Amino acid sequence: MSERARRHGRDAVTIRDVAGHAGVSTATVSRVLAGTRPVRRDIADRVVASVAALGYRPNPAARALSSGTLAHLAVVVPSLTNPYFYEIVDQLNSGATAAGFRLLVADSGGDPEAEWRVVGDLRSQVAGIFLLSPRMAAGHLRQLADEQVRLVLVNRVEPSSTAATVAVDNARAAMRIAAHLLELGHRRIAYLGGQSDAWQDQERWRGFQAAAEFGMIVTRLEGSGTLDVDDQIVERLLAADVTAVACFNDLSAIALIGQLRDRGVSVPGQLSITGFDDIPIARFLTPALTTVNSPTVELGERAWSLMEQQLRHDVPLEPVMLEADLLLRGSTGPSVG
Amino acid sequence: MSERARRHGRDAVTIRDVAGHAGVSTATVSRVLAGTRPVRRDIADRVVASVAALGYRPNPAARALSSGTLAHLAVVVPSLTNPYFYEIVDQLNSGATAAGFRLLVADSGGDPEAEWRVVGDLRSQVAGIFLLSPRMAAGHLRQLADEQVRLVLVNRVEPSSTAATVAVDNARAAMRIAAHLLELGHRRIAYLGGQSDAWQDQERWRGFQAAAEFGMIVTRLEGSGTLDVDDQIVERLLAADVTAVACFNDLSAIALIGQLRDRGVSVPGQLSITGFDDIPIARFLTPALTTVNSPTVELGERAWSLMEQQLRHDVPLEPVMLEADLLLRGSTGPSVG
DNA sequence: ATGAAAGCGCTAACAG
């Protein structure tokens, strides 16, 4: 058995074998399988039968080389361990699988440069790329779009790029949280930020800053957007003299609540806390987390359909903006300030 | 511009262009890039310079077709929305990326048949496949190994198959939990199971059943292993008259605790709860979850190295069994039975 | 050590 055959676990059966078995040309087999042009019914049946009989599976590499495109789509995420992306990836996977594409995943580690490199690598290997919360330079994003890489941007709006885009209106969502806190009597609040180079962080911060217009005093504290929060965070918070903390996302809210619990600070008794995203676990926490839901399912669906359009050579559209709903739960309560 | 060129966003620069630019043959370029055979220093330098100057990127499909293997590895997970798997996938991704492989992910939806089909699809497209908590029939697993598909089984031990395997000793971990509960005075406990066709569920259940030897009474309740728990679960639990519930995993423990909170049942005051896996969020919960850690990092590392060995044509080894540590946190307390 | 040339398996003109 040849080395190649061993790799595939058997002497690979090729399109030629099928053609021979069915007594037709390889072109006909190809046409039957791809459905690119009509083939006489009885011949097609014969081909199908031969395919089944021989257990033929087209070689994707050969197909890719010949047709110029691989049935692979890539999705690049800042971190594979952030639950927020799971649902989106899951949606993309459903769409892609149904359309006969496979999903390649890549993790950029949240680094703009690494992200750019990863995409550079991927672009020649896939038919299209989903960028989830990308952080790369606007110039790079523009360049990719200019170079006709099929792109879908999720949660990053970059007006200078023509890339297809779907995003949640984060600023508006932040305002909703602020308004809710104000209604509860909170006037001095803190925003525990995420990575400040992320579009989502900028938008959310923008939303909270708008609350200043309504008489709130909003202090920004730097955070990571992950479960790893600064050990000193509680002290910094207390020093800031606030009655509520709006966190960049659910993950950091959860970590913060954990810290507060350890220090004996009650939530929402002494401090109200809000998250962002509504990851599935949020409603099961004690206290359940007040947050805004990021419509991840719709986000994923829209992202997929934007990709689908591009695969059909349709023109990219206006950015799709999605609304987030406020979910009032137990982690917020009346101000005690 | 040709259709093909358009797809790649530019007229693709091929190995021939590089060869022309450097004034050498394509074979030489190939050798320099792959390092398969020695090339005179100055010529190699010239090639490297040309590659850089033209921004050449080898076409993976052509490479795959020619060399017979694609630099892709696949990982099949039962569900893309379970945090537990992401930790492992993250590790696999690191190893694969470092070795120049890309990771294809596929979701089987937890269905044994779908899983088998997915693998059938994938096998010709990748150099190897990781199966995380696979549920497919033992016969299928054996068949794959027999057909020389490079496989790594994670968290499923199938003695009849020669596939490389790494798994956590779930039965032992379950015993550790049981022993801990017994020490706290719990004698009547329930096991809220996962999907009963999963190896992990069987092993955990086996571990808890062993506790009967030590005088505990263990009732099994059916569960899903996800955040979606039966609405009636609290009633069923109360009816079972137990003082502690060992859950299949952290996810179902979290969901259960959420339900109990809603019904006003205190944890661990009235009922002690344990999880399984130690997902990152577990320690931030209130109460923090008593669980056993699944050494996901090591699991991922071992899985990767098993794959690496196979890529080097090494023989598969004995199953690697990993130990799980008990993490005592706030969700368990003395029995009030 | 290097080049020429033969494919890898498939698709897509181009003929018929």
Add this chain to the structure above:
DNA sequence: CTGTTAGCGCTTTCAT
């Protein structure tokens, strides 16, 4: 509607 044939871009003998 079907067959023949020429590549797709790369690796790899086989010569030199």
